[in-house]
Amino acid sequence: MKKMLVSGLSILFILLVSISLSFAEAAPQSVVDLANAKLAAFGTDPVLVDAVKAENAKGKAMADIEAMDAKWKGTAGVADYMKAMMDSPAGKRLVEIRDSESYLLELFLMDNQGANVAMSDKTSDYWQGDEAKFKKSFNDGAGAVFVDDVEFDKSAQSYLCQVSVPVMDGGKAIGAITFGVDVDKVK
Numbered sequence: 001m002k003k004m005l006v007s008g009l010s011i012l013f014i015l016l017v018s019i020s021l022s023f024a025e026a027a028p029q030s031v032v033d034l035a036n037a038k039l040a041a042f043g044t045d046p047v048l049v050d051a052v053k054a055e056n057a058k059g060k061a062m063a064d065i066e067a068m069d070a071k072w073k074g075t076a077g078v079a080d081y082m083k084a085m086m087d088s089p090a091g092k093r094l095v096e097i098r099d100s101e102s103y104l105l106e107l108f109l110m111d112n113q114g115a116n117v118a119m120s121d122k123t124s125d126y127w128q129g130d131e132a133k134f135k136k137s138f139n140d141g142a143g144a145v146f147v148d149d150v151e152f153d154k155s156a157q158s159y160l161c162q163v164s165v166p167v168m169d170g171g172k173a174i175g176a177i178t179f180g181v182d183v184d185k186v187k
Helices: 002-022 029-037 039-044 046-056 062-073 080-087 089-100 132-141
Strands: 104-110 116-119 151-153 158-169 172-182
Touching: 029 039, 029 158, 039 046, 039 158, 039 172, 046 089, 046 104, 046 116, 046 158, 046 172, 080 089, 080 116, 089 104, 089 116, 104 158, 132 158, 132 172
Parallel strands: none
Antiparallel strands: 104 116, 104 172, 151 158, 158 172
């Protein structure tokens, strides 16, 4: 009886995962066009490029990034070190970009390892380097525009997708920017 219950729960879990995965869908062409025509240009914004170059020059060890990531995830609210990223010139530039378009919800800037450099709003974690948004947009230094699938965001009550673009300097990707996009507001 116990084995049947475990087996039944396993099947139920697999079905639920399959159903939840089916709700994600590819971004509409309007978002892909926006990513390539407008958002990618922010990857050469001088304020953002300078912030990423300065962060990369610190040469952070992965152990330090992982320690900050753990601290970040364990911190409720917005700590002073997070607020500093929002109040920096790059953080203020991200807020300015976010506030310029109704379809932009959150923006964050990453270094060459995927660690946060600046943000418009608190992110759920500090290190993005293991996620597709960083890996595909940084693209081992080659850079590429990456438009993720659309998903329903309960907190925003909207269909959102993340668009990530490389931060470019001298023809090489030195970091990345992720834009949270409300797909229903893109025309």
